[in-house]
Every structure is written in C-alpha cells, then in structure tokens.
Amino acid sequence: MKKQRSFVGGIFSAVPSLFAWTSNSFAPHYRRATALGCMVFMTNSGGLASTWLFRTADSPTYIMGYSVILALLATGTVSPVLLRFYFIYVNKQRNRRKMNTVELSTSDVEKHEQSQSCDDKGDRSDHFLYTI
Numbered sequence: 001m002k003k004q005r006s007f008v009g010g011i012f013s014a015v016p017s018l019f020a021w022t023s024n025s026f027a028p029h030y031r032r033a034t035a036l037g038c039m040v041f042m043t044n045s046g047g048l049a050s051t052w053l054f055r056t057a058d059s060p061t062y063i064m065g066y067s068v069i070l071a072l073l074a075t076g077t078v079s080p081v082l083l084r085f086y087f088i089y090v091n092k093q094r095n096r097r098k099m100n101t102v103e104l105s106t107s108d109v110e111k112h113e114q115s116q117s118c119d120d121k122g123d124r125s126d127h128f129l130y131t132i
Helices: 015-024 029-053 063-104 108-124
Strands: none
Touching: 015 029, 029 063
C-alpha cells in the first residue's frame, strides 16, 4: 500500500504579518507581550482541539470537525476586516482630538505632559495610532 503525502503549502504564511500587526497595535510593552502570548496560545490550541473534532467515529465525512473549522475560518476572516475598520475609526477620532489639542497647547511643558500621558496610557492614549 502506497503512503499518501499531504502538503499544506502556505498555511503558516499569515503568521508573520499577524505577529507584526499585533505587536504594532498594543502598547506599552507588557500589553504587547500579553497580546502576543495570547496569540501564540490561541494558534497552538488548534492542534489540541482537532484531536476531539476529528473523531474516528465521524469518519470519513467528519461533518462536526469541518463545520467547526469552517465557522472558525469565517470568524477569522471577518474579524480582522471589522478590526481594521475599527482601527481606522479610532485613528480618525484621535487625529481630530490631537489637532484640537495642538491648536490649544503652545507651551513645551504641555507637550511634555502629553508625551508623559502617552507613556502612561499606552495604546489608549490619544497620541497612539494603530497600524492599519
């Protein structure tokens, strides 16, 4: 009997871009590290879940396993698109507030306080812009 080989080309091609997008979308460093850790945990938990999704009792169609995978793929396709539009919206809001703040503040002391608040608030600061 001839052994079958399966090639899954390109399955890991999205990972570097997702890591880059995740690391650029969180600040300060401890939130970024937590987000990346959660991302690694979620991507690796798929291998564990697949052992229960693709049971030998469901062979050869594996309807339950493929249904769950299809739902997760649909969620994984729609979520980044929605997140992108949300990031665009938040960046526009922050740019408007920043323009209003720049018009109001002229002293170097106020600019220093703004940079300090950016460090304290991280990605929740009005001066942090999400990577799109």
